[in-house]
Amino acid sequence: MVEDSDAALVDAWRGGDREAGKRLFQRHYAAIARFFRNKVGEAGPDLIQRTFLACLEGRERFRHEAAFRSYLFAIAYKVLCKHYREQRRAEARVDFAEDSAHELSSPISAVAARQEQRLLLEGLRRLPVDYQVVLELHYWEGISAAELAEVLSIPVGTAKTRLRRGRELLEERLRELSTSAVLLQSTLANLDAWAARLRVQVLGDEPE
Template sequence: MDDAELLRAWREGDRGAGEELFERHYATVERFFRNKVSEPDDLIQHTFLACVEAAPRFRGDSQFRTFLLGIAINVLRAHYRQLQKQRGVGSLHSSSVADLGATPSRIVAGHEEERLLLAALRRLPVELQLVLELRYWDGLKHEELAELLELPRSTVNTRLRRGRELLEQHMGELASSPQMLHSTITRLDDWVEEQRRRSPLSARGEEG
């Protein structure tokens, strides 16, 4: 069964279909949340349950993964709005994950360059972190980002460019040496690809 069929079956009460859909897309959703919140499990569960509720809106015009990520974004924004009220910080266009007091879940980063990259990402305004990670970690195309974020493509391009500039600026502030900064920037695409390939499930098994 394809994703649309599994989603339809799950909504009609087939728990097995839901479990299969969860297994297929858990890694994508876990990766989305893991550098943004300390305890992602509840948000992951909420995302999949909200996906079932929103099933009638999925007509197969886009990939199911894109549809699911759109729901994950809404869940994350709702979570951050609660943190904003608690901490009295500004909007997600100006506040970073660090500003919101959110800490990442356990992330396996084998290289200092990877740790530098992930720390710098968490200093970006949330909306810029989102667009960068969706583009480079999840491999979404510019037109998919525009649809998902409900933005003009020109705005997506601007956010990607500004996000990359700020990312390199923050890496410069955090790097232990000029050589480390140069190494990280030079190999940035390689680190991103390694993070994209890394399986959260296998990482959990290694930690256990």
């Protein structure tokens, strides 16, 4: 039996072991589904399929210097950006440092039970896409600044800056969207905890 690490499965997959490729996709499917869930609404399943197809077609280009999930998220990010550009008219440029998922896509299907969770979901969607991506990967997948740098092809220092600025912008959006001071305080005081609960209760799957 092939060793269970991502690296071993990738090597076996390249060598023609289709079962190894299937195991890789099954392992990372939930994370890729979460990546698209709060960004594109009903287009999610199609973009998940595009991501794994691109991974299949480009598997020979993967290098073990980076984690396989970083490689996969990098593909997902490119697929997302291409999708947003396709949704805009040809003459309308998309600026991922300015435009948000709220502006670029249809409403999401995720429904949160708690007010804090609903506020956080909407707050994230109203961030510029580049900041939404880094915060969701950080909160929901436990991705570090170094790995974010690999995913987005940016310097580690830039990834750290985006995380810091993203949190600042998220707090601003939450203040704008909140309907009460109590709700805002509850959300801000336990932001990491609400993000973790959101992953499990709304987006599905326990952390790996």
